[in-house]
Amino acid sequence: MDAADKAACAELVQAWGFARDQGRWADLLDIFHPDGRIHVSWFMGPYADFVERCRQNRARSKHLLWPARVHVNGSRALSEVNVAILVRQSIEGVEVDLTSYGRFLDRLDRRDGRWRIAERVTLYEQDRLDPVLPSPAFNALMHSADVARYPAPYRYMGYRVVAAGRALAEPVHYDGRAETEALKSRYAEWLSGK
Numbered sequence: 001m002d003a004a005d006k007a008a009c010a011e012l013v014q015a016w017g018f019a020r021d022q023g024r025w026a027d028l029l030d031i032f033h034p035d036g037r038i039h040v041s042w043f044m045g046p047y048a049d050f051v052e053r054c055r056q057n058r059a060r061s062k063h064l065l066w067p068a069r070v071h072v073n074g075s076r077a078l079s080e081v082n083v084a085i086l087v088r089q090s091i092e093g094v095e096v097d098l099t100s101y102g103r104f105l106d107r108l109d110r111r112d113g114r115w116r117i118a119e120r121v122t123l124y125e126q127d128r129l130d131p132v133l134p135s136p137a138f139n140a141l142m143h144s145a146d147v148a149r150y151p152a153p154y155r156y157m158g159y160r161v162v163a164a165g166r167a168l169a170e171p172v173h174y175d176g177r178a179e180t181e182a183l184k185s186r187y188a189e190w191l192s193g194k
Contacts (some may be wrong), residue, residue, distance in 0.1 A: 005077065032117045041168060098127060147159045
């Protein structure tokens with residue numbers, strides 16, 4: 001049963017990226033439990049609210065997910081998957097491409113015989129911002145941008161989010177941050193049944 005449970009959890013994790021990027025909102029909602037929560041760079045809160053915000057703000061983005069590593073303990077599971085987040089947007093009239101690498105950490109549980117995600121947190125690792133078309137305008141944008149105020153693991157993601165008129169959902173997680181290490185411990189304890 002453990003292999004089947006792992007496969008079911010991994011399939012949910014993979015389905016998320018496809019549903020999110022294709023705008024399949026009903027499918028996206030169905031991946032999480034109704035009381036699920038999510039924490040990404042620009043949002044922290046109820047998953048249903050996140051999906052609605054995504055639906056209203058159709059940014060051009062792509063989430064490339066690697067195979068998930070899943071640990072199962074009875075009706076509880078943890079998943080960790082590498083992700084590359086690709087976003088195109090215009091900042092001060094300059095089209096840019098963001099590439100952000102990180103990991104999704106998911107708590108999944110089986111309720112009424114069905115696996116769904118209960119909580120997702122994104123851990124950011126490194127990123128970059130490139131011009132769609134190299135130009136003096138991009139060089140000037142980067143020269144005036146105060147990107148150093150953001151930690152290196154999400155430096156350009158932070159800049160992009162704020163440039164789009166959003167606030168960062170603090171704490172933005174990355175390895176070594178105290179809040180992130182506490183989160184990892186909480187997840188491990190939860191999986192063990194504590």
